[in-house]
Structure formats: C-alpha cells, structure tokens
Amino acid sequence: MTDTRHLVVVGNGMVGHRLVSALRDRDGRGDWRITVLGEETRQAYDRVALSSYVDGKSEEELRLAELADPLVDLRLGDPAVTVDRERRTVRTASGAELTYDALVLATGSVPFVPPVPGRDLPNCFVYRTLDDLDAIKAAAAAAVARPGPGRRSAVVVGGGLLGLEAARAMRLLGLSPQVVEIAPRLMPVQVDDGGGALLKDLVTSQDIAVRTGVAVSGIREEKDRLVATLSDEVELDADVVVFSAGIRAADSLARESGLRLGERGGVWVDATCRTDDENVWAIGEVAALEGRTYGLVAPGYAMAEVVADRLLGGQARMTPEELDMSTKLKLLGVEVASFGDAHAATEGALEVVVNDPVAGTYSKLVVSDDAQTLLGGVLVGDASKYSTLRPMVGMKLPADPVAMIAPGGVELGADALPDSAQICSCNAVTKGALKEAIGGGACTVPDLKACTKAGTSCGSCVPLLKKLLVDEGVEVSKALCEHFGFSRAELFQIIASTGLRTFTEVVEKHGRGRGCDLCKPAVASILASLGNGHIHEGEQAALQDTNDHFLANMQRNGTYSVVPRIAGGEITPEGLIVIGEVARDFGLYTKITGGQRIDMFGARVEQLPAIWRRLVDAGFESGHAYGKSLRTVKSCVGSSWCRYGVQDSVGMAVLLELRYRGLRSPHKLKSGVSGCARECAEARSKDFGVIATEKGWNLYVGGNGGATPRHAQLIVQDVDQETLIRTIDRFLMFYIRTADRLQRTAPWLEELEGGLDHLREVIVDDKLGICAELDAAMALHVENYADEWRGVLEDPKKLERYVSFVNEPGTPDPTISFVTERGQPVPTPRAGDPEPVLIGVPAFGRQEVQ
Amino acid sequence: MTTTDERPATDTTPTARRWETACPLERLQPERGVAALFGEEQVAIFRTHGGELYALGNVDPRSGAAVLSRGIVGDRGGEPTVASPVYKESFSLVDGRCLDARGVSVPVYPVRLHDGLVQIGLR
Structure with missing residues (x-):
C-alpha cells in the first residue's frame, strides 16, 4: 500500500504497548504501520505488578499480550537516540534511521536518585x-x-x-x-x-x-x-x-530536539496529547499534560487511547480534571486506598473520619460542603469499601457518610451505582458497559475481562465484577454431576453436619439416582476426610476411584505400581535392600519418583497382597501414591550434613509426612521442606512448602508443578515449629472443607474471595471462629491414622478381592505380557502404539519375556 | 440381565448356550464388579444396588486392558453404567454401548442366578 503512513513509537512500556494495541484494534484498513523502539531487551511487561517478580512470578507471567502483527515492527534493545524534526527522522542506538509521519514519545520516567555522596556505590x-x-x-x-x-x-x-x-x-x-x-x-x-x-x-x-x-x-x-x-x-x-x-519524566530526547517542556519537566502536550510539533505526540509518564505529569498507569492509558483516536482522525481529548488518581494497594497485609480529592483541597470540603486504632483501621470520606456529594477519601487497614466508594466520587451519597465507613454500617453493592459509574478506572469501563457484556453472554469474571478489559490492570474492581454478575442474575453451576445439585464444599457441609456416613443415605436424602464416577469418589473422599474407618469398609469400597479400588496405581495394561512410604526421602540401606529384593522377586520394573521414593511397576492384582506382606513385615507402610491425599514431603539434606543448612529439614519433612499421611483431600497434596533459603527441596512448587530461616520457619502455600506451574505464596514467616504445624493443620482442613472436586490448592486459593489475606485472616487470626473446629478435625485424623495396607492384610474379607478372576483365583490375567527394555520389564506394546524413537543411540533389542 | 429373586433371564439368542458358574451371589458386592475367566473369554459381572445382575466383556476397548470389572458402577439418567477405570468412559450395563464415544461397545453376556450361584451364558 503506497498511502500507508509510518508511526514511530519511542518506548515499549505499558503505555506505549497500549497505544499500539489500541491503534491496531481500531485501524482495520491498515492506515498505519508501526515501529516500536524499546530500550529494554524484554517484551513489554506489567510494571505495576513489578514487585510480584520477587514473589516468584516469572517474566512470562508479567508479560503483556504479544503484538504479533505484520504491521508492527518491534525493535527491542534499540532505543531512539536523536530526533530530527525538520526531516522527520529518528536515529536509533544501532544507527538505523527511520522516517516518520507521526512520532509518539512514550519513554516513561527514570527513578529520581537524590544527589547524595556515594549513591553510585556497588549495591x-x-x-x-x-x-x-x-x-x-x-x-x-x-x-x-x-x-x-x-x-x-x-x-x-x-x-x-x-x-x-x-x-x-x-x-x-x-x-x-x-x-x-x-x-x-x-x-x-x-x-x-x-x-x-x-x-x-x-x-x-x-x-x-x-x-x-x-x-x-x-x-x-x-x-x-x-x-x-x-x-x-x-x-x-x-x-x-x-x-x-520518586520519578522524573524521561524527557531528554524531547529536550535535545527542542520540543517545549513542562515547567517541572516532561514534554508539554495539549489536551489532545500533541506537543508543540504537530507531528509529535507524548503519552504516559513523560507527558506533561497541560503542564502536569502523572505517575499512574490509568492516565497513561487514557492518553494512549486519545492518541490512537487522533491518529485515525478522531476528535478525542483528555479532560485532566477528570483524571482518576485513585490508588489501592495491599502491602504486607496492610490495605491502603486513596481516591478523588483525598486531601480535601476542594473549597468548603468536609472530612468525615472514623479512626479505630484497636481494629487498626482508618477511614476518611471527603464530602461537599452540604455533605451531599462524595469528593474523595482515604482508607487504611481495611480498603474493602474502595471498589464501591471510588465509582461514587462526584455523585450524591446514598447514605449518611459516617454510616458508610463505620463498622457494621451500610453495606454497599454494585446496585448502589448508576450505569455511568466507572467500575474499572484503569481501563475506563463503566457499569453500563459491563451490564451490556453480561447481556451479551459474558457469565464469568474471565469472560468480562476478555470482552471489556475491566479488571485486567490493578484488579481492585474484581470483587465488584463478581457482585455485578450476581446482581445481573448470572448463576454459575457448581453442581458435582447429574446426581447432586451441590458443589463439593456444600456436600461436605451436608455430610459433616447431618452425620450421614454412607453413599446410599447421602444420595437418597440429598441427590438422585445411583451416582457415577464423579460423585462417588468425591463422597468417598469426604467420608474419608471425616474419619470413616478403612476406605474399603462396607459400602465405601464401591465408591473408590480406580487406584483407591486396589490401593495401588493402575497402569495402561491393567497392572499396578506399588509405592511404599519413604518419609522425607530418608531410607536406610536395609530398607533399600528390601525394596530391591521385592522388586527382583516379583519381576517388577523400578524407577525413582520425583517425590524422593521408589515406584515398582508391573504388579498383577493377585500379586499385590504378597508384595505388601513382604513390605509391611519389613516395616514399610502404604505411600498413598494412589490416593487424592498427601503424597510426599520432599526434603533437602538440611543442617545435619549441609554446610549451609540452618535447620533440620529432613526431620521436619519426616514429622510432617507422618502427621498428614493418609489425609484424604479434594486432590493430591505435595509438600517440601528446605533447610535454608537456597531452597534445594523446591518447596515453593508444592501445595505447602516450608523453608528454614535463622529464626524459625517460613510457610508457603498454594504452589504446584504440572501443566500450570505456580509458586506458593508466603503466609507466615519465622514461626516456631508449633505455630508452623498449627498453621498447616488449619490450611489443609480449610482447603479440604471448601475446595471443589479435583481442585488443587493453587486454583482454590486463586478463587478464594480475598485470596491469601483472607486465608491468613481465617487460619491465623481466626476471623471466622472456626480454628478450634479445624484443629479438632486434624487431631482426629492424626489419632485415627492406620496403615491401609496393613488393614487389608489383616482382613480375609478384604483380601478376597485381590484376584484377577473370581472363578480361578490363582490364574493371572492372560492378556498381560511384558518385553524387556533397558534391562527391565515394560508392557508389550499394542498394535498402533507409537514406536519409541531413539536418536544417536544403538538400537536396543526387544525380547519377549518368558 | 436377571434379578436376584431367582427368576431366570429370558434367553433371546437362538444358538446353543452353556451356562458356566462364576461365583456364589454373596461374592458379588453391590456396585462393585468381579471378573471371571472362561477359556480365553473374560467377563465382568456386576450387581447393582437394586439387586440386578449384568455381565459385559471385561476388556476396555480403548486401552485393551482387561479391567472393566474394576470400574465404578452407577447410572446415567437412570440407565445403569460402569465407568472404565482407565480413561473413564461410561458403558451401559444393559447393552454394552459406550455412552461417551459413538460406535464403541463391549459384548453383553446373559447372566442368571441358579441355586445361589451366578452363571454366565456362553456360546
């Protein structure tokens, strides 16, 4: 296209990125091709969430949506160094010269470092x-x-x-x-x-x-x-x-090219974000909008939208007096929010303050001189009212201002707001726009995020989005399956409070039909969590999922794998010899697991009791590798041996594994204990991970590996052993009671209203008053633990089931066969299985095992 | 299908059939299957909560593993089912068809209760 114009954007931060995505969204004809010059070598990322990088968020997680578009040329690590406004060219650090039709400066800001001696020292x-x-x-x-x-x-x-x-x-x-x-x-x-x-x-x-x-x-x-x-x-x-x-506008490029600057720095722009050169624009922290700079992302986004509109011939303009300077943050568990005219600068403004030093909260509303209109406010300690108060700025107050911030006062929901109120101030999304999206079929928070961008920047409006969905009558079905209209958490409450202890009673009183492979294992797990004896006792046996059915892990050919518990990964030479002998005598394939234990594969169902007899006699017990329950507590070697360890991580891992062994839960549970901050046990990739400090232990919760890896988050710090165990007890029991079926701790925590802070309030501060109950439930579990495999071996009735054929108990399943691979038995491949491909290795002969 | 009140099942197949004993009825726990071996044929036998008996081929068609007897027994819309323990597809206990994949099914066997013994009809 000969008439395509060229836009050069200097800066690849959040605002520059927003301009490019807004322009590409709207420029359907492709009027503009865009070159972005980024100083950093990284893709654009969410700088507002920068600190979460220290919590373990990866660069990938912080990255903004990639601008993969044939009309966008992204040049990273090649900043602009000079601008020639006469010739309309930009020269980059690598020496490239680009001719522009429009130039947008989005260089952001640089940190302000006070001119003190020694500021350039290392560290x-x-x-x-x-x-x-x-x-x-x-x-x-x-x-x-x-x-x-x-x-x-x-x-x-x-x-x-x-x-x-x-x-x-x-x-x-x-x-x-x-x-x-x-x-x-x-x-x-x-x-x-x-x-x-x-x-x-x-x-x-x-x-x-x-x-x-x-x-x-x-x-x-x-x-x-x-x-x-x-x-x-x-x-x-x-x-x-x-x-x-603090920060200073990164305005050197503008300064050197002779553009007009603001009195206190920044590139001066008018309300359309145009500089005093009609071909040059500035947006974000570098722009001095009518002389004033703004250090928040929301005004920067608004400027990006205005310029995108102007480049396509629109008439959009900024209204600086309406720019939202609201802030809400939660740091160190302390919530702080300020919005609107927080310092009561408006003439005649009145301040209404509720200061509760006992509860640790401070709330102030700034209202007009007639106390009718909300102008702004400050919230410290508890900012939960921010999401409803902020959109009300400039509107008539629906209630007495004191009642709106007093404890136990008026509860405001989304219904108190008019359609014109901005719910998401970062992305300027109104309640009306959200209602329209819900009317158009959006029925979850992620749906609303995808189609309106609301809640995608700072996230403070997400609770309000949820309320709005409820207000608009969107119901999300949490029903387990066709047999129960309840979620797993609801069913847990029903079973716990009614004392029903068989599936038949539960389904007859609270469900319909005879259940299925979704609800039966869920009920089995709930019954087991409530301490209902051996999982193969009575009717419970028929509820158990594949692996719990025979207390072993079924493999693709119908054989099982066997995993004895090796608590903390600590095992004696004698123990290793027993496992080796058992595997050899029963012809089992052996492999070291990721959880620091040994898995023996290829056992036929009728071999399981004899295998376990040997293991139990040697002092082993079930490792619950088959259960939705605690798997392993992995550990590093800790202070007993390691030159750097500060605590006995193996001892702690053994203690934790023995405490929580056999605990049935909505999904598998993994844990790890590291003896120092080097974190060799990878505890932060676990559902609950413990890291030793010089003062005690740090506890992290809600991590996992797998397809969606998550780092666990710090919940308590430098605590003693007793506090650590009490906190884990409560965390696990609260999770078991409230999580969905097959929901691991990370997504559970993500969905938990109020997130990590709420969890801490519940299990550390006992805000809901349930800790005594959670403690008692865990005490019951610890007291009643018994090895499931010993329970089978001691009961002829349970042993009876361990046969391949009811009419020929001694006969093995004739369909099971093995071949040898790398010196060990593996299932004979079926016709249609992909052939294994070995590259650069001499072909191993496959031979039939007699 | 037959019920545990000693009524013989209607035999609908025209070919000659021999009845082979699998096990005594009390060996069958409600909603938990067992497998029986007759020559090279493997049969999965189930007893529902209501007391009805059903028998299907024991081999799960997707994995080839002989394990259907180890699946969870339940119902879908009232139709009694067993879910394969390997990849969890449900099969109708009545006609053996897979309810989660079209065109897939497992064989169905006649089953009866005779003198307290569960018997399978084989060709």
Whole structure:
C-alpha cells in the first residue's frame, strides 16, 4: 500500500504497548504501520505488578499480550537516540534511521536518585525494571550467603507507594528493611496525617523499621557493607540500598530536539496529547499534560487511547480534571486506598473520619460542603469499601457518610451505582458497559475481562465484577454431576453436619439416582476426610476411584505400581535392600519418583497382597501414591550434613509426612521442606512448602508443578515449629472443607474471595471462629491414622478381592505380557502404539519375556 | 440381565448356550464388579444396588486392558453404567454401548442366578 503512513513509537512500556494495541484494534484498513523502539531487551511487561517478580512470578507471567502483527515492527534493545524534526527522522542506538509521519514519545520516567555522596556505590540500586530487580535479587542473595553473625539489612530511600513495595521485596529476599522517608508520614501523596500514623504502626509491626522526617545525606563503604548517614546523624548499616524516592519524566530526547517542556519537566502536550510539533505526540509518564505529569498507569492509558483516536482522525481529548488518581494497594497485609480529592483541597470540603486504632483501621470520606456529594477519601487497614466508594466520587451519597465507613454500617453493592459509574478506572469501563457484556453472554469474571478489559490492570474492581454478575442474575453451576445439585464444599457441609456416613443415605436424602464416577469418589473422599474407618469398609469400597479400588496405581495394561512410604526421602540401606529384593522377586520394573521414593511397576492384582506382606513385615507402610491425599514431603539434606543448612529439614519433612499421611483431600497434596533459603527441596512448587530461616520457619502455600506451574505464596514467616504445624493443620482442613472436586490448592486459593489475606485472616487470626473446629478435625485424623495396607492384610474379607478372576483365583490375567527394555520389564506394546524413537543411540533389542 | 429373586433371564439368542458358574451371589458386592475367566473369554459381572445382575466383556476397548470389572458402577439418567477405570468412559450395563464415544461397545453376556450361584451364558 503506497498511502500507508509510518508511526514511530519511542518506548515499549505499558503505555506505549497500549497505544499500539489500541491503534491496531481500531485501524482495520491498515492506515498505519508501526515501529516500536524499546530500550529494554524484554517484551513489554506489567510494571505495576513489578514487585510480584520477587514473589516468584516469572517474566512470562508479567508479560503483556504479544503484538504479533505484520504491521508492527518491534525493535527491542534499540532505543531512539536523536530526533530530527525538520526531516522527520529518528536515529536509533544501532544507527538505523527511520522516517516518520507521526512520532509518539512514550519513554516513561527514570527513578529520581537524590544527589547524595556515594549513591553510585556497588549495591546501590533503583527499583524500576526487571533488570533492576534481577540485580537486587543477586545482591541480596550474595549478602544472605555471606558468613557472619546478624541479619543482613537494606535501606530503602523513600516511603511512598514504591518504597513500601521495595521494602516488602527486601524482606522477601531475606533482608531486614529500614525505610527512610523525608516527609513526616509514609505515602505522603495518598494518605493524610491520621492515615499515615496508622500506616506507620501497621508497617512497623511487620518487621520493617520506618524513619520519617529524615533524609539520607550520604553513603559510604565500610568492610564489605554500606553505611547510610541520615540528616539527623543516625548511621544505618546496609548490605543493599534501594532508591525509590520518586520519578522524573524521561524527557531528554524531547529536550535535545527542542520540543517545549513542562515547567517541572516532561514534554508539554495539549489536551489532545500533541506537543508543540504537530507531528509529535507524548503519552504516559513523560507527558506533561497541560503542564502536569502523572505517575499512574490509568492516565497513561487514557492518553494512549486519545492518541490512537487522533491518529485515525478522531476528535478525542483528555479532560485532566477528570483524571482518576485513585490508588489501592495491599502491602504486607496492610490495605491502603486513596481516591478523588483525598486531601480535601476542594473549597468548603468536609472530612468525615472514623479512626479505630484497636481494629487498626482508618477511614476518611471527603464530602461537599452540604455533605451531599462524595469528593474523595482515604482508607487504611481495611480498603474493602474502595471498589464501591471510588465509582461514587462526584455523585450524591446514598447514605449518611459516617454510616458508610463505620463498622457494621451500610453495606454497599454494585446496585448502589448508576450505569455511568466507572467500575474499572484503569481501563475506563463503566457499569453500563459491563451490564451490556453480561447481556451479551459474558457469565464469568474471565469472560468480562476478555470482552471489556475491566479488571485486567490493578484488579481492585474484581470483587465488584463478581457482585455485578450476581446482581445481573448470572448463576454459575457448581453442581458435582447429574446426581447432586451441590458443589463439593456444600456436600461436605451436608455430610459433616447431618452425620450421614454412607453413599446410599447421602444420595437418597440429598441427590438422585445411583451416582457415577464423579460423585462417588468425591463422597468417598469426604467420608474419608471425616474419619470413616478403612476406605474399603462396607459400602465405601464401591465408591473408590480406580487406584483407591486396589490401593495401588493402575497402569495402561491393567497392572499396578506399588509405592511404599519413604518419609522425607530418608531410607536406610536395609530398607533399600528390601525394596530391591521385592522388586527382583516379583519381576517388577523400578524407577525413582520425583517425590524422593521408589515406584515398582508391573504388579498383577493377585500379586499385590504378597508384595505388601513382604513390605509391611519389613516395616514399610502404604505411600498413598494412589490416593487424592498427601503424597510426599520432599526434603533437602538440611543442617545435619549441609554446610549451609540452618535447620533440620529432613526431620521436619519426616514429622510432617507422618502427621498428614493418609489425609484424604479434594486432590493430591505435595509438600517440601528446605533447610535454608537456597531452597534445594523446591518447596515453593508444592501445595505447602516450608523453608528454614535463622529464626524459625517460613510457610508457603498454594504452589504446584504440572501443566500450570505456580509458586506458593508466603503466609507466615519465622514461626516456631508449633505455630508452623498449627498453621498447616488449619490450611489443609480449610482447603479440604471448601475446595471443589479435583481442585488443587493453587486454583482454590486463586478463587478464594480475598485470596491469601483472607486465608491468613481465617487460619491465623481466626476471623471466622472456626480454628478450634479445624484443629479438632486434624487431631482426629492424626489419632485415627492406620496403615491401609496393613488393614487389608489383616482382613480375609478384604483380601478376597485381590484376584484377577473370581472363578480361578490363582490364574493371572492372560492378556498381560511384558518385553524387556533397558534391562527391565515394560508392557508389550499394542498394535498402533507409537514406536519409541531413539536418536544417536544403538538400537536396543526387544525380547519377549518368558 | 436377571434379578436376584431367582427368576431366570429370558434367553433371546437362538444358538446353543452353556451356562458356566462364576461365583456364589454373596461374592458379588453391590456396585462393585468381579471378573471371571472362561477359556480365553473374560467377563465382568456386576450387581447393582437394586439387586440386578449384568455381565459385559471385561476388556476396555480403548486401552485393551482387561479391567472393566474394576470400574465404578452407577447410572446415567437412570440407565445403569460402569465407568472404565482407565480413561473413564461410561458403558451401559444393559447393552454394552459406550455412552461417551459413538460406535464403541463391549459384548453383553446373559447372566442368571441358579441355586445361589451366578452363571454366565456362553456360546
């Protein structure tokens, strides 16, 4: 196409990315081809969620949608270095020269580092990019690994939003953070003095030292460490210093090309985001919109949308007075939100404050002089009302302002909002637009995210999206199957509270028909979790799924694999010899599992009792590899042997495995214990993982490997053994009671309203008052545990079932046969099975086993 | 199919049939199958909660493993079923057809209760 115009976008951050995707969405004719020049070598990522990189989110998870489009030329690691506005060209670092029809500057900002001596020393960092975080992680790991007494520490310069995020990240990396803020309170932009005072208390109680009203005046090196001197002459030792004291517009390109700048920096643009050169635009943090810069993503997105519209001939313009500067964040378990006119700058504005230092909450609403209209507010400690209050800014209050923020006051839902209210301020999605999407068939939160973009940036409006779905009459069926109209969690409550203990009673009273392979194992699991004796006792035997049917794992040819428990992966030479002898004598294939134990394959059903007789006599017990139950607690070798271990991880793993063995749950449970922060046991990829610290144990929950890997999240830190076990007890029991069928802990936690913080409130703070019940349930499990295989061997009635044929008990199944591969038996391939392909290895002969 | 109240099943196949004993009735736990071997033929035998007896071929057609007798017995819309323990497809106990894959089925055997013994009709 000869009339295609060329847009050059300088900057591949969130706002630049938004411009390109908005333009490509709307430019159906392909009027514009786009070249994006990115300074970082990475694809665009969610910088707002930067800190989650320290929690274990990967770069892939943070990455924004890829702009794979023939009209988009993405050049990473090749920033623009000069602009020639006369010739309308941009020169890049690699020497390329691009001619543009339109140029958009989206270079964002650079961290502001106060000009103190020593700021360029090694181990001084800024907190802006993934590369910064990689460098900080490496420095923290090196500091933690360095021998010597005492905790390693970090000084964080700046106590604003980013500074507190940085402090939390330092803590996660094993350093003791100290925050230094020059203003008299934390988060001075968002909260007022009252909220700031409470915030300081809440943050300090999380092992983060806070110093307000002082500045850092210098940094020097002293014996491998850094010393930061403060304006009050206090000296702080630090292994790492992080500057997070604000940002400055990255406007050097504009400055050098002679574009007009804002008085306090940034590229001056008018309400259409155009600079004083009609072919050049600026958006995001680099833009000084009518002279003012904005450091939040929502205004940047709005600017990107305006420019996309203008490039296609539209008339969109910014309305700076309506720009939403609202913020909600949850850090260190502390919620902080500020919205609208938080500092009561409007003439005659009134402030209504509810300050509850006992509960640790501070709420303020700013209202108009007649107390009729909401202007803004500040919430600290509990920001749950943010999602309903923020869209009400500028509207008539539906109730008395005190009642709206007082404990036990008016509960506001989505129905209190008019259609014009913005539910998602990041992406400017109104309640009306969401209702339209629901009318058009969207019936889940992910549906709404996909078709409206609501909830895809900061996520604070997601609870409101859920309420809206309910208000609009969308019901999500959680029914187990055609036999039960209940979810697994509901069925658990029914069975627990009614005392029904057989499937027949449950299905006759609360279901229909005779069940199926979905609801029967679910009920079997619930009955087992409630302590109903041996899982093959009475009618229960008929409910068990494939593997629980014979307490072994069925393989593709109908044979079984056998896994004895090797708690914590610790086994004696005698134990290894027994397993070796059993496998040899029964002709079994052996393989080491990922869970640090040994799996023996190829046992026919009638061989299982004889195999287990040998194992039980030698002191082994069922490993429950077949059950939706605890599998293994993997461990590293720990402080008994390791030069770096700080606690006995093997001992802890054995203790945990023996405590939770046999516990039936909605899905399999895996665990791991690492003896130090090096994490050799990969505990954070487990449903519950424990990592030793110098002070005690850190507990992480909700991780898994598999098709959708998830890192577990920290729930309690530096706790003693008793607290650790009590917290795990409650976590497991709460999960068992409330999860869906075959839902592992990670998706359960994701779906749990309020997420990790809610979970912590329930199982640590006992907000629901159920902890005593959860503790009692676990005590019952521990007390009643008995080895299932011993139970079978001791009961002739149960043993009777272990035959291939009821009429010929001694005859093996004639359809089962094996061939030898790499010296071990494997099932004979069936016709149609893919032939194994070995590359670069001499072909192994396959021979029939007699 | 037959019921446990001693009524013989209607024999609908014209060819000659011999009845072979699998096991005593009490060896069959309701809703939990057993397998029996007759020559090279493997039969999965089930007793439902209501007391009816059914018999199907024991080989799961998808995996080739002789394990249908180890599946979970239940119903779909009232029709009694067994779910294969390998890949979980359900089969009708009445006519052996797979309810989750068209055109797939397993053989059905006549079954009767004779003097307290469960017997299978074989050709």
